[in-house]
Amino acid sequence: MSxxxxxxxxxxxxxxxxxxxxxxxxxxxxxAIREAGYNTFxxxxxxxxxxxxxxxxxxxMSDRQWxxxxxxxxxxxGSRNFYHLEAAVRExxxxxxxxxxxxxxxxxxxxSRTLIKPGDVIPGNMYFTTTRLHQELAGGLFVDVIIDEAxxxxxxxxxxxxxxxxxxxxxxxxxxxxxxPYVCIATAVNMAGGQPISLxxxxxxxxxxxxxxxxxxxxxxxxxxxxxxIKEREPGYADKSIATIVLEICGLTDGCTMSAKKDxxxxxxxxxxxxxxxxxxxxxxxVVVYEGLHTYGGMAGRDMxxxxxxxxxxxxxxxxxxRVGQVKYLGEKLQAYGVPIVVPIGSHGVFLDAKTFLxxxxxxxxxxxxxxxxxxxxxGVRAMERGNVSAGRxxxxxxxxxxxxxxxxLTLPRRVYTQxxxxxxxESVAEVYDNRATxxxxxxxxxxxxxxFFQARFEPFD
Ligand code: P71
Numbered sequence: 001m002s003x004x005x006x007x008x009x010x011x012x013x014x015x016x017x018x019x020x021x022x023x024x025x026x027x028x029x030x031x032a033i034r035e036a037g038y039n040t041f042x043x044x045x046x047x048x049x050x051x052x053x054x055x056x057x058x059x060x061m062s063d064r065q066w067x068x069x070x071x072x073x074x075x076x077x078g079s080r081n082f083y084h085l086e087a088a089v090r091e092x093x094x095x096x097x098x099x100x101x102x103x104x105x106x107x108x109x110x111x112s113r114t115l116i117k118p119g120d121v122i123p124g125n126m127y128f129t130t131t132r133l134h135q136e137l138a139g140g141l142f143v144d145v146i147i148d149e150a151x152x153x154x155x156x157x158x159x160x161x162x163x164x165x166x167x168x169x170x171x172x173x174x175x176x177x178x179x180x181p182y183v184c185i186a187t188a189v190n191m192a193g194g195q196p197i198s199l200x201x202x203x204x205x206x207x208x209x210x211x212x213x214x215x216x217x218x219x220x221x222x223x224x225x226x227x228x229x230i231k232e233r234e235p236g237y238a239d240k241s242i243a244t245i246v247l248e249i250c251g252l253t254d255g256c257t258m259s260a261k262k263d264x265x266x267x268x269x270x271x272x273x274x275x276x277x278x279x280x281x282x283x284x285x286x287v288v289v290y291e292g293l294h295t296y297g298g299m300a301g302r303d304m305x306x307x308x309x310x311x312x313x314x315x316x317x318x319x320x321x322x323r324v325g326q327v328k329y330l331g332e333k334l335q336a337y338g339v340p341i342v343v344p345i346g347s348h349g350v351f352l353d354a355k356t357f358l359x360x361x362x363x364x365x366x367x368x369x370x371x372x373x374x375x376x377x378x379x380g381v382r383a384m385e386r387g388n389v390s391a392g393r394x395x396x397x398x399x400x401x402x403x404x405x406x407x408x409x410l411t412l413p414r415r416v417y418t419q420x421x422x423x424x425x426x427e428s429v430a431e432v433y434d435n436r437a438t439x440x441x442x443x444x445x446x447x448x449x450x451x452x453f454f455q456a457r458f459e460p461f462d
Contacts, residue, residue: 029380079295116138126161188348332345360439375432444456
């Protein structure tokens with residue numbers, strides 16, 4: 001049977017269960033954001049209409065995943081779901097050994113403690129908040145080796161996740177390969193705006209690391225989304241399947257940390273996967289200290305089953321096309337209105353360029369934080385700050401890092417919202433854009449010492 005003729009894509013699923021949304025009044029939202037210290041992380045989800053805080057753990061599971069939840073083998077040791085997950089990781093990513101963890105940062109913790117010695121340097125294609133913190137807690141120093149274009153929201157480079165090989169070579173020359181336990185390579189680089197790394201670049205990174213005997217550890221959190229962009233944009237890959245591309249990416253690296261809450265379409269879960277037996281053995285020793293027995297690592301049996309099934313769904317072409325397609329739909333609506341966003345439009349969300357959006361605000365008045373609060377006030381859309389608050393303070397100088405990218409992320413959960421929701425979001429952003437001259441900055445009145453963006457509190461700056 002031939003496929004029905006189709007001019008545009010549509011969601012490759014229909015909806016079987018719904019969750020009603022609550023709408024609020026402007027007065028209610030004013031009270032809620034004040035109460036939350038102008039930090040969208042501190043809002044109650046009940047006070048949010050369309051929740052674009054994150055795509056992490058917020059996706060809708062499929063009927064097959066829910067059925068898998070009923071097959072949970074909740075034995076303390078040797079759960080059948082662990083073996084299923086191990087087989088899925090071997091088949092879909094190609095890594096040999098699996099250490100389950102409760103979520104991505106659990107894997108980062110075990111890996112950092114195992115491989116990093118005080119004084120070590122970890123080059124990477126842009127920082128991620130939890131990843132860098134675990135590297136620092138283990139005594140390491142993160143060094144950014146992503147191409148310059150990644151720091152420019154307006155650059156149209158198709159692979160803004162690429163590594164600048166000259167920067168990487170310089171780090172190796174300066175500190176010596178023996179002080180680099182691994183190079184950290186993220187796919188669909190989150191903080192750059194969901195920007196992919198090309199396979200051509202990753203092959204070169206591999207060759208350089210081979211020359212110096214340095215490992216590559218892959219942050220595989222959004223590897224399927226990266227693979228979709230490779231299929232779309234990289235010469236020679238148009239006819240390859242997402243699954244084949246994912247295997248090629250993973251095959252160029254020595255192991256991965258994974259937050260299964262993103263690509264793998266579950267509400268909780270993660271893992272570490274490694275090819276080297278010795279590193280695996282060391283991490284497996286630590287997992288029982290910090291997470292749980294090595295055959296569940298903090299997950300219930302049912303959760304491991306849902307991850308195993310979700311990994312398979314993540315590499316289906318129709319799924320990933322609709323997922324990235326929905327992000328593109330929202331991004332193009334905003335572009336048509338002239339709203340400054342990070343280009344090319346990324347994989348998991350649309351990133352508003354708050355510096356250009358609110359040029360009247362100095363970066364220490366936290367323009368992205370202020371813009372996220374303003375968006376919530378307009379119609380109850382919740383976004384996330386990804387700028388000066390997220391970047392934190394430089395441990396040496398104690399000053400705000402004032403990163404080049406000062407962004408507000410409108411992140412799309414997978415399989416959760418419809419095109420009509422995207423239209424509402426676009427209208428709300430446009431409304432705030434029309435009134436941008438009236439938006440004021442914020443001052444931080446409470447600052448936690450670690451990952452301050454989660455719990456920091458602000459007041460309007462007059
Ligand atoms: C996201 C998250 C969740 C999050 C984490 C920290 C601050 C704000 C939001 C989590 C990731 C990620 C990458 C590339 C590792 C983790 C940690 N992202 N690597 O984007 O995107 O995983 O949350 O499961 O511990 O909202 P974890």
